[in-house]
Structures are given as C-alpha cells and as structure tokens.
Amino acid sequence: MPDKSTAFTIVCAERPGQSKTIKTGLSEAEARDWLQKKASQSGGRISADLVLTAPNGETWSAVKAE
Numbered sequence: 001m002p003d004k005s006t007a008f009t010i011v012c013a014e015r016p017g018q019s020k021t022i023k024t025g026l027s028e029a030e031a032r033d034w035l036q037k038k039a040s041q042s043g044g045r046i047s048a049d050l051v052l053t054a055p056n057g058e059t060w061s062a063v064k065a066e
Contacts, residue, residue, distance in 0.1 A: 009064075012059070012060050028062075032046075035062060042054040042058075
C-alpha cells in the first residue's frame, strides 16, 4: 500500500456537493485502471487529472490523500 503522500482515493459525486469515498490507498496506476474500467462500463470520459464524467452526470475522481 502506498504511503499517504502517494496514495489515491476514489471519490464519487452523484450530484454537486454530494460525494462518497469508494476506495482508498490506491497507487496512481491502480486509481487510473479503476477509473478506466468505470469509464468503459459507463461510457464516460476520463480527463488527464484522473476525473471521469459519466453520461448520467456522476463524477468519479481519484484524489491524492495528503
């Protein structure tokens, strides 16, 4: 498991201002793989800063735990 300075957390925001933690302690590669899999399932798009926007309005992101 990466240390906190390099670990990523997957967060889902179903609506603006509402978010929930999905997974913690991921490496950057694991976080990117997880989001890419989610994007392929939902038909969404991933931006370079590890944010997935799904067609239904959900936003999934990988944030660094500092």
